[in-house]
Amino acid sequence: GEDVEQSLFLSVREGDSSVINCTYTDSSSTYLYWYKQEPGAGLQLLTYIFSNMDMKQDQRLTVLLNKKDKHLSLRIADTQTGDSAIYFCAETPSNDYKLSFGAGTTVTVRA
Amino acid sequence: GAGVSQTPSNKVTEKGKYVELRCDPISGHTALYWYRQSLGQGPEFLIYFQGTGAADDSGLPNDRFFAVRPEGSVSTLKIQRTERGDSAVYLCASSLGGGITGELFFGEGSRLTVL
Numbered sequence: 001g002e003d004v005e006q007s008l009f010l011s012v013r014e015g016d017s018s019v020i021n022c023t024y025t026d027s028s029s030t031y032l033y034w035y036k037q038e039p040g041a042g043l044q045l046l047t048y049i050f051s052n053m054d055m056k057q058d059q060r061l062t063v064l065l066n067k068k069d070k071h072l073s074l075r076i077a078d079t080q081t082g083d084s085a086i087y088f089c090a091e092t093p094s095n096d097y098k099l100s101f102g103a104g105t106t107v108t109v110r111a
Numbered sequence: 112g113a114g115v116s117q118t119p120s121n122k123v124t125e126k127g128k129y130v131e132l133r134c135d136p137i138s139g140h141t142a143l144y145w146y147r148q149s150l151g152q153g154p155e156f157l158i159y160f161q162g163t164g165a166a167d168d169s170g171l172p173n174d175r176f177f178a179v180r181p182e183g184s185v186s187t188l189k190i191q192r193t194e195r196g197d198s199a200v201y202l203c204a205s206s207l208g209g210g211i212t213g214e215l216f217f218g219e220g221s222r223l224t225v226l
């Protein structure tokens with residue numbers, strides 16, 4: 001939605017790190033998420049971060065949150081061809097369960 | 112089933128027709144959500160069920176859209192007098208509770224094309 005913005009495309013060489021960026025406008029956002037959508041598959045939750053955290057790491061994934069700038073990023077270390085997909089940033093305020101999604105970033109991993 | 116199942120996976124219909132899209136959530140999940148994803152966009156919330164009742168239907172675009180979940184499991188999204196602008200992928204998701212930790216499990220979606 002218009003409250004969550006992402007760049008549309010990212011091309012990365014296999015083995016390099018990918019960084020996908022997202023900005024949001026709702027200052028009451030409490031949970032922020034990254035979802036992955038592969039062709040012909042449903043959305044898959046990759047990770048989420050609570051707004052009182054600055055960073056969360058989970059294996060190859062690192063999420064950074066700058067609450068002051070309302071900026072969220074997802075770093076994928078050692079990017080593989082299987083990481084090619086559309087990545088969606090999403091947020092929800094503390095008193096709501098409805099997710100607001102960005103338009104998605106298409107990540108293409110080239111050999 | 113192991114995951115959220117949606118049928119049909121593809122539906123082509125003519126303008127003005129009635130359409131039903133079905134969602135079978137993960138067994139035991141009390142919360143069920145419908146989202147709509149237009150081409151090149153992220154999913155947009157339509158409706159949320161907790162059990163049999165629609166706890167929040169504020170995302171339904173107009174009164175041509177209606178959803179039911181009579182037994183608290185399977186849900187059907189119903190669209191009357193379809194319009195070309197209704198063409199999208201309709202996603203269903205379920206979760207164990209209605210909380211906000213984002214543990215939604217999405218189906219593969221039903222792609223609706225209105226000619």
